Amino acid sequence: MEQILTAEDIAAGVERLAQAIRAKHSGHPIALVGIRSRGDEVAERVLTLLSEEDWDLAFGVLDISLYRDDFEHLHENPSLQESDIAFPVDGAHIILVDDVLFTGRTIRAALDALSDYGRPAKVELAVLIDRGHREMPIQPDYVGIVLDTRRQDRVDVSLEGCDGKDQVQIVKKEIP
Amino acid sequence: MARKDLLDISSLDREEIEHLLDQSIPFKELFTRSVKKVPALKGKSVLMLFYEPSTRTHSSFEVAAKRLSADVTNFDVAHSSITKGESVRETVETLQAMRTDYIIVRHGRSGLPGMIAKQTKACVINAGDGAHAHPTQALLDAFTIKEKFPDPVGKKVLIVGDILHSRVARSTSTILKKLGVDVAYLGPGSLVPRSGPENIRRFTDYKEAMAWSPDVVYLLRVQMERQDAQYFPSLREYHKLYGITDARLAEIRQRGLYLMHPGPVNRGVELCDAVMDYERCLINDQVENGIAVRMAVLYWLKPESIIS
Numbered sequence: 146m147e148q149i150l151t152a153e154d155i156a157a158g159v160e161r162l163a164q165a166i167r168a169k170h171s172g173h174p175i176a177l178v179g180i181r182s183r184g185d186e187v188a189e190r191v192l193t194l195l196s197e198e199d200w201d202l203a204f205g206v207l208d209i210s211l212y213r214d215d216f217e218h219l220h221e222n223p224s225l226q227e228s229d230i231a232f233p234v235d236g237a238h239i240i241l242v243d244d245v246l247f248t249g250r251t252i253r254a255a256l257d258a259l260s261d262y263g264r265p266a267k268v269e270l271a272v273l274i275d276r277g278h279r280e281m282p283i284q285p286d287y288v289g290i291v292l293d294t295r296r297q298d299r300v301d302v303s304l305e306g307c308d309g310k311d312q313v314q315i316v317k318k319e320i321p
Numbered sequence: 322m323a324r325k326d327l328l329d330i331s332s333l334d335r336e337e338i339e340h341l342l343d344q345s346i347p348f349k350e351l352f353t354r355s356v357k358k359v360p361a362l363k364g365k366s367v368l369m370l371f372y373e374p375s376t377r378t379h380s381s382f383e384v385a386a387k388r389l390s391a392d393v394t395n396f397d398v399a400h401s402s403i404t405k406g407e408s409v410r411e412t413v414e415t416l417q418a419m420r421t422d423y424i425i426v427r428h429g430r431s432g433l434p435g436m437i438a439k440q441t442k443a444c445v446i447n448a449g450d451g452a453h454a455h456p457t458q459a460l461l462d463a464f465t466i467k468e469k470f471p472d473p474v475g476k477k478v479l480i481v482g483d484i485l486h487s488r489v490a491r492s493t494s495t496i497l498k499k500l501g502v503d504v505a506y507l508g509p510g511s512l513v514p515r516s517g518p519e520n521i522r523r524f525t526d527y528k529e530a531m532a533w534s535p536d537v538v539y540l541l542r543v544q545m546e547r548q549d550a551q552y553f554p555s556l557r558e559y560h561k562l563y564g565i566t567d568a569r570l571a572e573i574r575q576r577g578l579y580l581m582h583p584g585p586v587n588r589g590v591e592l593c594d595a596v597m598d599y600e601r602c603l604i605n606d607q608v609e610n611g612i613a614v615r616m617a618v619l620y621w622l623k624p625e626s627i628i629s
Contacts, residue, residue: 208347211359211389211620220627221323222361222620224340225347261356 146301150290150313155273155304158289159187162271163194165287166240173238176203177271180243180255181226186306187273188242203232207241212254234263240287244302246272249281274313276300323623326438326445329454330495338499341617342464348620349613351388361620362391368421370396370412370437371448372428377584377608378448378458382425385615391423409433413440423619426450444622452486457618458583459492461611463500465603466537468610469579474501479530481563482541482591483512483552489583490541494521505533508541508563511552527563531572538573540565540582540591556590565592570599579603 150158166175179188185206192204207230210223241255252270259265271287276294292313294300299316303309322337330338351357367386371379386393396416409428416424417440424443426434431451438445449455463473470476478497484490484506494504498521505522506513507530513523524530543559553559560566565573565580570593573580580592580602588594596602 211361213361216361217627219623221623225344225620227347227350257360261359262354 146314146316148312148314149292150274152311154290155311155313158273159190160194162187162242162273162287162289163191166191166271167195170238172200174201174203175238175240176205176232177240177242178205178207178230178255178259180241180251181206181208181228183302183304183307184241184243186304187244187271189306191242191271203237205230205232207255207258209251209254209258212258214250214254228258230262234259234265236264236266238267238269239265240269240271242271244272244304245274245276245300246270246283246285246288247276247278247300249279249283252283253281274300274302323621323628325622325625325628326434326447327456327618327622328435328438328445328447330456330459330492330499331454333456333499335499338460338463338496341460341614341621342467344617344621345460345464345610345613348616349610352609352613358388358390360390362386362389362422365389365391365422366420367391367393367423367425367619368396368416368419368443369393370398370416370424370426372398372426373449375427375448377611378427378455381608381611382446382448382457382615385612385619386423388612389616389619391619394421409437410440413437416443417441422624423622442624442626444624446618446622449488452488452491455488455492457611457615458489459496460618461607461614462489462493462539462581462583463496464610464614465581465607466497466502466579467500468606469603470536473497475503476537477503477505477533477535478537478539479505479507479524479533479535480539480541481507481530483544484508484541485512485514485552486544487541493539505530505535509553509559527569534576535578537579537581538565540580540586542583542585543587543590545587556587560590564590565596567593567595570595574599574601577601581607584608 177188177192179185196202208226208228210225269286272285273289274292275288276292278296297318297320301314303312305311383393421443425446425448427448428450431453434445434447434450466473480490497504507524510525582604
């Protein structure tokens, strides 16, 4: 296992997201919605950086387990956690936040989940890491770090709150 | 680990029970959304096979399955060839050919859902079989109690009524004991079995049972259809001895006890009208929680071919 990003790299990535969001939306009400698990932690950090200013920011957490498209192939369905969207989604300007953008399927599921809460005015996407290899026509609006990976490799993100420390590792896998 | 069927509570270990109860929380959270439906079981088929009448359990399962986007078919037993003498086995073969994914069974004979589970690839959920088991009722009862007592260890639940014939009493006391809850029975001597699970106290006198200081009083339904059997003298007598009368409700309110009942209630028998307005009456919570728990069960089960 190879560590490719340190805590400092991650902090810099979060800072880049915050800066880009600030540059585009400063002062306009927006809602950050983190995708469980770890997307919520990234969203919280971005929120902390942004909320130093006098700015109407809402926060929410989304669990997309029930919206996945791969139940048929799972030995066990993923454990659910509560979603928490306390603000009215109708007409809101939402920025979905996730830790890693890969195939795009999670984001597809998150968009479906979000639409069951209401009809947002606009949805954007912020990701800490874009590792490429999309299987759906989904692209991020804000990217913290771009990682060059091979399709078969696994990117393991650890974050303080979920895993006790900040780091990103790549698990190299060979196609049999 | 997923399982193919849910047939009773005793075959589940504590970890599985805790998992199902935990998973019911996010399902319940969905009910506050404007869209209460999720696509998790889209394209799956659920077949309701009820050989005994049931309104509550039947509609609770139906709502649960529909909120998961499954298609629900009612195998209407009263109008089917079962009345023409088709055996359960033949029925199950028919259902197998329909490639249904889940079968929800209620039957008067203990063990019949287990027999069906062996014969079919579909996931089978027992919705009540004879006096044997009613596992989803037990799960919803445990969930309802845990909402009020997040750490239920050492809490006391008094189950009142016809313990002898009740699959609810059996399943619910099994799950509560697995969660570390103290359980006691109260009822006429003829309806409280002397044998059965150990370390369950048995009372025949209401006052003595209340002296045990329960936290929850769980009333079982008096099964009117068993009235002929003379287990107790009359319904009035039952209400006087074991029912929640106005006077007893006053004491229960003063002590702050919770009241539960699996429904449907017989007013004036197990409880007086005023109970329905009592602020710690959990009967409506039980109904709502039943849907969440049944969604969690449907989401948890997996066909054999996927598990192995």
